Amino acid sequence: MRGVNTFSTYDSPFQFLTFASPMSLTVENFSVLKKATAAQSAALRTILYFDLFEHPLKENEIFTLLRNKKTTDDEVSLALQELCKAGLLHHQGGYFFLPGKNGTIERRLKGEAHAANSLKTAMKFSRRMSKFPFVRGISLSGSLSKNFMDNESDIDYFIVTAPERMWLARTLLILYKKIFLLNSRKNFCVNYFLSEDNLEVPDKNIFTATEVSFLLPTYNYDLYMRFRKANIWSGDFLPNFPLRGKDYLIGDSRSLLKNLLEKMFSGSLGSRLDAYFFRITIKFWKKKFRHFDESTFDFRLRSRKNVSKHHPLGYQEKILGRYAERVAAFTRTNNILLHAENTFHA
Numbered sequence: 096m097r098g099v100n101t102f103s104t105y106d107s108p109f110q111f112l113t114f115a116s117p118m119s120l121t122v123e124n125f126s127v128l129k130k131a132t133a134a135q136s137a138a139l140r141t142i143l144y145f146d147l148f149e150h151p152l153k154e155n156e157i158f159t160l161l162r163n164k165k166t167t168d169d170e171v172s173l174a175l176q177e178l179c180k181a182g183l184l185h186h187q188g189g190y191f192f193l194p195g196k197n198g199t200i201e202r203r204l205k206g207e208a209h210a211a212n213s214l215k216t217a218m219k220f221s222r223r224m225s226k227f228p229f230v231r232g233i234s235l236s237g238s239l240s241k242n243f244m245d246n247e248s249d250i251d252y253f254i255v256t257a258p259e260r261m262w263l264a265r266t267l268l269i270l271y272k273k274i275f276l277l278n279s280r281k282n283f284c285v286n287y288f289l290s291e292d293n294l295e296v297p298d299k300n301i302f303t304a305t306e307v308s309f310l311l312p313t314y315n316y317d318l319y320m321r322f323r324k325a326n327i328w329s330g331d332f333l334p335n336f337p338l339r340g341k342d343y344l345i346g347d348s349r350s351l352l353k354n355l356l357e358k359m360f361s362g363s364l365g366s367r368l369d370a371y372f373f374r375i376t377i378k379f380w381k382k383k384f385r386h387f388d389e390s391t392f393d394f395r396l397r398s399r400k401n402v403s404k405h406h407p408l409g410y411q412e413k414i415l416g417r418y419a420e421r422v423a424a425f426t427r428t429n430n431i432l433l434h435a436e437n438t439f440h441a
Contacts, residue, residue: 129431134174136434137163142184142191143421144301147414149199150243151190162301162436164334183429193425206243213244214343216282217252221313222345224252224285227267228356229260231291232318234310235343237284241309249284253310255318257357258292258401260365262373265403286405291318293401294325298394301418302411304332313343373400 131139141160145152152160154175158168175191178184184191190200214235221233237251238244256264265288272283289296296303307329312319323329323338330336360368380396384407387395394412397404426433 129429131431131433132174133163133434134166134170135178136436137161137166138171138174138178138191139183139425139433140422140436142193143425144305144418146193146196146199147417147421148238148243149196149202150241151192151196151199151203153189154191157191159335159337160305160333161335162332183431202245203243206238206245209244209248210239210242213239213248213250213282217250218313218343218345220250220283221252224254224268225314225345225347226350226353227264227271228353228360229257229264230268231255231257231315232312232322233314234312234319234322236287236306236310240306240311249280250282251284251286254285254288255294255315255322256288256290258290260360260369261288261290261401261403262376263360263365263369264288266372266376288403289322290401291321293399294322296326297397298411299328300411300415301332302414304329308333308336309339311339311343312341314345315347316341316344369400373398376403 138157138161140162141157142152145160154172155168157175158171161171175184175186179186179191182194185194185197187197188200190203192199217235217239221235224230224233232255234240234253235251236253238248239250244250254264254268265285268285272278272280272285276283296307307323307326310319310322319339359365377398380398381392384392384396387407391409395404395406395409422433425431
């Protein structure tokens with residue numbers, strides 16, 4: 096990429112300004128901070144976020160994951176060069192990472208090799224799930240959607256079902272896991288369901304925007320496109336991220352058994368079963384997670400007729416909290432001021 100000099104009016108890659116903590120307004124407590132440009136700030140925030148997962152990034156990936164739509168790829172290229180020159184980033188083998196994190200490159204390469212095999216397994220189980228009644232769409236989420244797997248990773252699936260039958264479809268899939276997979280989550284972790292009449296994800300922040308953007312469709316690409324359209328807000332966080340392709344899409348062949356079961360449960364019997372499975376699941380979760388207060392339960396185990404979210408460990412809150420801490424620690428350690436960013440969607 097050709098470089099564009101965005102610092103032509105300055106003597107160094109950084110602007111300087113006087114900054115005072117609102118808690119210490121005396122003159123002697125004023126500190127001089129290096130102020131990063133918009134391009135540098137955006138690149139650093141992207142790398143800091145993925146450093147939470149020990150995941151170094153290539154230059155083109157940084158641009159794709161950038162949160163500043165106005166920043167060009169040439170400006171990103173120049174910003175990365177200057178950040179490396181200033182010692183704020185390191186570059187090796189085509190990857191950019193924080194100082195002292197060169198070991199994450201080998202980790203990523205091993206994870207990508209493992210992911211190649213896991214993708215075959217995920218397509219196999221996607222094919223099986225697609226034959227379950229009322230399953231309308233399947234996408235891969237979690238680490239595998241980002242082309243990474245290690246020995247601790249599960250294969251996560253994001254499932255879209257027919258309206259008014261989500262809890263019936265969910266229960267059948269959970270029973271399959273418990274009976275035939277001996278309740279193993281390794282290759283079959285189904286923890287987020289939506290019905291196709293309710294495709295918008297209500298939690299709008301950098302974590303969910305990243306997960307939404309990385310979803311890898313394996314069944315019903317048209318429904319995936321509808322889902323992305325319903326969650327167009329994710330583009331406010333990752334404006335350069337492209338739609339996913341059809342590389343891992345399985346065939347859309349409906350089985351006779353699926354047709355028969357859907358016909359059998361299309362009427363009042365199916366409605367009663369769906370309502371019953373909804374009630375007993377919520378009752379079980381309320382008992383199991385009785386230590387959660389009402390708001391925590393609703394956020395981590397959001398349960399409605401058209402959505403089922405099962406994230407009892409609060410991974411989203413942990414990542415957002417750790418990200419805020421990481422940015423604060425980085426800016427404090429390096430005495431640098433980053434441009435503000437949107438953390439939550441209004």
